[in-house]
Amino acid sequence: MLSASQSYHAAGPTRYTFNLLRELRALGAPERFIAYFNEAHTPAELAPTPGFRTRATKWPTERATARIAWEQLVLPRHLHHDHVTVLHGAVNALPLLWRGRSVVTILDLTFLRLPEAFNRGNRTYLRWMASYSAHRADRVIAISEATRQDVIGLLRIDPRRVQRVYCGVDARFQPLGASAEVEELRRRWGLQTGFILYLGTIEPRKNLARLIDAYAELRRRGATDRPLVLAGGRGWGDAAIIERAAQAGIADAVRFVGFVPEAEIPHWYNAADLFVYLSEYEGFGLPPLEALACGTPVVASNRSSLPEVVGEAGVLVDPTDTGAIADAMQRVLDDTALRSRLSDAGPRQASHFTWRETAEQTLAVYRDVSSRA
Numbered sequence: 001m002l003s004a005s006q007s008y009h010a011a012g013p014t015r016y017t018f019n020l021l022r023e024l025r026a027l028g029a030p031e032r033f034i035a036y037f038n039e040a041h042t043p044a045e046l047a048p049t050p051g052f053r054t055r056a057t058k059w060p061t062e063r064a065t066a067r068i069a070w071e072q073l074v075l076p077r078h079l080h081h082d083h084v085t086v087l088h089g090a091v092n093a094l095p096l097l098w099r100g101r102s103v104v105t106i107l108d109l110t111f112l113r114l115p116e117a118f119n120r121g122n123r124t125y126l127r128w129m130a131s132y133s134a135h136r137a138d139r140v141i142a143i144s145e146a147t148r149q150d151v152i153g154l155l156r157i158d159p160r161r162v163q164r165v166y167c168g169v170d171a172r173f174q175p176l177g178a179s180a181e182v183e184e185l186r187r188r189w190g191l192q193t194g195f196i197l198y199l200g201t202i203e204p205r206k207n208l209a210r211l212i213d214a215y216a217e218l219r220r221r222g223a224t225d226r227p228l229v230l231a232g233g234r235g236w237g238d239a240a241i242i243e244r245a246a247q248a249g250i251a252d253a254v255r256f257v258g259f260v261p262e263a264e265i266p267h268w269y270n271a272a273d274l275f276v277y278l279s280e281y282e283g284f285g286l287p288p289l290e291a292l293a294c295g296t297p298v299v300a301s302n303r304s305s306l307p308e309v310v311g312e313a314g315v316l317v318d319p320t321d322t323g324a325i326a327d328a329m330q331r332v333l334d335d336t337a338l339r340s341r342l343s344d345a346g347p348r349q350a351s352h353f354t355w356r357e358t359a360e361q362t363l364a365v366y367r368d369v370s371s372r373a
Contacts, residue, residue, distance in 0.1 A: 001067075001091040002041045012286060013091045013107060016143070016167060018043060020090065023168075023359030025052040031366070034082050036075060038062065055082070068125075071095055086366050092126065094133040101369050103362075104137040105165075106130060108283025109150045110205060113304075117205035119236065131155050138369045141165050141362065143284040144305035163365055166308075167284045168355030175295035175347065176270040185267045189257065194226045196329065197272035197296075199260065200287050203235030207278040207301070207319050209244045214325035216248040223330045231268060233259040269294035273339075274332055277301065278319040285309045289353060292346035297339050299328045313349035314342060 001013045021035050022045055032051055039056035048054055055078060061067040076097040079087060087094065089104040111118050111126040118126070134140050134155045140162045142148035148164045151157050176182050186192050196215065200206055208230065215228045228250075230241070245254040260268055269275060275291035281304045288300045289309050298314035300306045307316055317328040332339055 002037060002043070012283075015286060016105070016107065017090045018046075019168060019170065019355040020359055020362060021046055023355045024363065025049060026356075027359055027363065029363060031363070034084065036078060064122075068093075072097065086370050088362075088366070089133055089137070092130045092133060094136055096132070101372075102137045103139050103141060103365055103369055104133040105141040105143065106134060106147060106151050106155075106283075107143055108147055108281070109154055110281050110283070112154050113150070113281045114205050117203070117237070137161075138372065139163060139365050141365060143167050144308050146305040146308060147283045163361075165358055165361045165365070166353055167286060167289070168353045168358045169286075169289050169293045169350050170355065173266050173269065173290045173293035173350070175343075176266065179267075179270070181267050182270045185264065186271050189229075189255070191227065191229070191271065194273040195255075195271070196224070196226055196228045196274045196276060196333075197231065197268060197291075198229070198276055199231045199265065199268060199291075200277070201232050201235040202230060202238040202241055202256070204237045204240060205279065205281070207280055208241045210319065210322050210325060211276055211278050212241070212244045212248055212250070212254060213322045214329060215254070216250050217322065217326040218330060219250055219253060221326075221330070223326075224333055226273060226333075227253050227255050229255045229257055229268075229272070231257045231260050265290065266294060269296045272296050274299065274329060276325075276329060277306070278317070278325060279303070279306070280319050282306055288314065289350055293350035295343040295346050297332050297342040298346065299325070299332060309353075311349045313345035 001017050024033055034053045034055060037054055037056045038061045039058050042054060042056055057070060059066050059070045061070055072095050076095050079098060087098055087100060087102045092106055094102050094104055111123050115123055134151060134157050140151055140157055142151050142162055142164050145164050148162050151162050152159050218224050245251045269291045275296045275298045277288045277300045279301055283305060285306050288298050291298050292313055298310060300310045300314050300316055301319035302316035303319055315328045315332060317324050
């Protein structure tokens with residue numbers, strides 16, 4: 001599931017998989033790890049070591065159909081050849097032909113909670129494969145307690161088999177102040193007077209229509225003249241989001257800046273006056289955590305996993321109440337003391353989530369599964 005493409009494919013699943021592998025590689029554990037990659041997407045940071053090997057394929061696995069075919073038909077042969085004892089399906093899926101010990105991570109069950117946000121074929125595959133894999137695996141990893149409860153309740157999995165292992169935040173996400181990179185980004189995009197930021201895939205399930213409506217309400221109130229920046233790769237149904245800004249009469253004030261290269265993401269958080277993330281459902285929510293780590297004030301949804309991530313370091317709001325969203329945004333923008341408190345609290349909250357701890361807890365799951373063989 002690793003992707004180097006400048007699109008939504010390089011979003012949450014890629015970042016989870018990459019950071020987990022990087023930290024497992026760095027642990028120096030006695031176990032031997034093998035990571036299976038698309039040849040074109042093998043990161044230099046995951047170069048082989050004595051305890052960490054890679055096996056690359058030339059299959060065009062950036063295409064979903066090719067990835068599924070490789071995963072189901074080719075991967076089991078590699079696993080047998082490489083004498084693998086525990087397989088980890090890091091993104092909701094396991095091969096049907098694998099009969100050895102296995103762990104699967106369920107990143108989220110959005111396709112069950114918000115089925116209208118997926119096309120029919122994608123929704124059908126995800127529902128069947130996640131259910132099969134969760135029942136087949138010796139242990140299921142869920143990346144938040146909210147997701148763990150969904151796996152137990154929606155997929156009907158024994159709670160004793162579902163382990164919560166939080167995601168982490170990389171050390172490069174930190175307050176940068178008026179660094180040269182941050183100032184250059186503001187200058188390049190004409191954002192020197194400040195802006196409100198959303199960063200993630202541009203798609204309806206991120207509740208961007210209500211964010212645009214709430215922002216339009218702020219403009220009607222005369223509460224801000226800061227532009228709203230929607231940053232991220234274009235996902236399924238993105239045209240409706242772009243159209244919503246035009247319908248609200250604020251197309252000139254809403255900036256769609258497209259996919260953000262990985263190295264630039266901390267600069268965007270640091271440059272923003274406010275970060276807003278209003279999904280009705282998230283398996284974890286990496287962007288608000290990264291914004292917190294950068295000391296950027298956050299307004300986030302009070303649904304699913306987001307309260308676990310944001311805690312008391314941000315302002316939580318009902319994502320279905322446009323007026324409440326506008327009120328929360330205005331409060332943070334107008335209240336200097338509140339903004340300062342949130343900026344101080346964010347990095348402290350984010351410090352509770354590290355990729356090293358993610359890797360250590362995941363390795364403990366592997367060892368538990370292996371010991372039961």
